[in-house]
Each structure stands twice: as structure tokens, then as C-alpha cells.
Amino acid sequence: MSMILAVLLTIRVLAAQTKEPEVVPLWPAGAPGFEARRGEPEQAKDYWVKSIHNPSLTVFLPPKEKATGAAVVICPGGGHRLLVYNAEGIDAAKRLNEAGVAAFVLKYRLGREEGSPYKIEEHAREDGLRAIRLVRSQASEWGIDPARVGIMGFSAGGEVASMVAFGPNGGDSDAKDPIDRLSARPDFLVQVYPGPLGCPETVPKDAPPAFLIVADDDKGAAKVIAKLFQAYRDAGASVEAHVFAHGGHGFNLGRRSKLASIKNWPVRLDEWLSDQGLLSPAKPAAAAAAK
Numbered sequence: 001m002s003m004i005l006a007v008l009l010t011i012r013v014l015a016a017q018t019k020e021p022e023v024v025p026l027w028p029a030g031a032p033g034f035e036a037r038r039g040e041p042e043q044a045k046d047y048w049v050k051s052i053h054n055p056s057l058t059v060f061l062p063p064k065e066k067a068t069g070a071a072v073v074i075c076p077g078g079g080h081r082l083l084v085y086n087a088e089g090i091d092a093a094k095r096l097n098e099a100g101v102a103a104f105v106l107k108y109r110l111g112r113e114e115g116s117p118y119k120i121e122e123h124a125r126e127d128g129l130r131a132i133r134l135v136r137s138q139a140s141e142w143g144i145d146p147a148r149v150g151i152m153g154f155s156a157g158g159e160v161a162s163m164v165a166f167g168p169n170g171g172d173s174d175a176k177d178p179i180d181r182l183s184a185r186p187d188f189l190v191q192v193y194p195g196p197l198g199c200p201e202t203v204p205k206d207a208p209p210a211f212l213i214v215a216d217d218d219k220g221a222a223k224v225i226a227k228l229f230q231a232y233r234d235a236g237a238s239v240e241a242h243v244f245a246h247g248g249h250g251f252n253l254g255r256r257s258k259l260a261s262i263k264n265w266p267v268r269l270d271e272w273l274s275d276q277g278l279l280s281p282a283k284p285a286a287a288a289a290a291k
Helices: 002-018 086-098 120-137 156-166 219-235 265-275 284-290
Strands: 023-025 043-045 048-050 056-060 071-075 102-107 149-154 189-192 210-215 239-244
Touching (some): 056 120, 102 120, 156 219, 239 265
Parallel strands (some): 149 189, 189 210
Antiparallel strands (some): 043 048
């Protein structure tokens, strides 16, 4: 009997490990104005995904015993022509799960894909805003504190993150859809070699606490990080920045790099999340006040 139970337990563990993550469309009926395209298939190969007409979140939840209540919407890069979905989406989500943080990989519409009907500053931004609101709307189901929802962007995904964090992001109290009544302001921001779109000249003192990372030899993104870092400093807002001497653009989580600094940068993020109090469960009073 003990052998049979052991086999059954092993089967259950393997099934849990191989279970496909939940995918949740941002809008059940399709993106506003493009509902007719929601059924068009995505294209995926190797590391990338494109042809996204039904934007969605892929849900990665940490084990309940490790969950901190913090959550991050992840915006992969890809130049708005495709999404570097594996290395800047799935890998990042699993890494955050190890720290007890829930992660949601955003498939947003691509404004520079050939033949695309979408505009970056309209539709990609709309997807980012909706993603934050959707996560907050399902906070109880996913074991999340709605006051600890951040956004993380890589490269072009950093542009989406900036547009969400620094553009208009309040809820619409008159919206028919209750999700759209929720605030889309992220509670913290993680920018990994971001592009320039959406990067503001100034930020308010209460801007979301930010973690910024880039390689100095990534000239374009390094300028964006320098600009954003200075804006935060001028405002007296909370910011931490890491500029590595080498690493270039698109180093993802550093797993392909031979550079110790690049390989270990996710540890710096863990440390920052811990210092922000995001790797410890929120106090009940704080969580209740946020609802």
C-alpha cells in the first residue's frame, strides 16, 4: 500500500510541475475596437511570440507557503515587433516565483510588427493599464495584496512600463466594466534596459519606487536610465540604479553571459525587493486598508 501511495504522490507532483500556466485574456470579448480579431492565432517560434490580437496575462503563482502577496506584471521586450517571451517573460516570472512574488507575463499588442493596425502609445499602453487593473481585480483569487502590484519592463517592454507608471493611470469611476474603475498605478517599478518612449522629464515625489538596471555599453538604454534616475533624484522619490560596465543590450536574466555582474543581477533585484518590504507578507492591517 505504501508503494502505491508513493507512486500516486509522485504522479501528482509531476502533474503539478508540468501543468500549463493559466492564460487570462485582458478582455473576455477581445480588445476594444478589435474584438473580431480575438480568434486569430499567435505566431511563436524558439524564443519569441508575435501576432498578438487578443492580449493576455499568463499567470505564474509561487507556492502558497512562499507567497508574499507581492505581484509583478512583466512586459517582455522585442522592439514592438515581437515579444522575447521566454527569456524576458517566462524565465523572469519563474525567478520571481522563487522569491515568493506572483508574476503575470503580459502579451501586449505590437505596434511595429509588419502590417500591424496598432499604435504603441495607444494600444500597448492600453494593454499595460488593463493588465494592472486585471491583477488587482483578481487579487483575492490569486492571493495578492492589491497594494503591492508592480510592473517590470525589458527594453521595449520598459516603454510600456513607463507609459503605465508615468502617464494617466487612475480608475474611471463611471466605467461600465468594474475592472476599469480600478487604479492602474503600479506600486513599484522595475526597469531593465528600457527604451525611451514614455520616459518622463520629471516625476512626482510620490512616483512608484523604482529599481533600474542597465549596462553602460548599451548606449541608448543607458541614457534612458540616467535620465530617469536623475528625474527621481530631482523629485526626491525612491530609486535604486545599477549600471554595469559591460553587458550590452538584451542580457535578459544574465544566464547566457560570462560576466559575473550580469549573471548575478537578479540577486540585486531580490535585495531591493527585500529592502522595500515586498518579500515579507504584508501586515493584515495594511492589506485591509488597501482594499
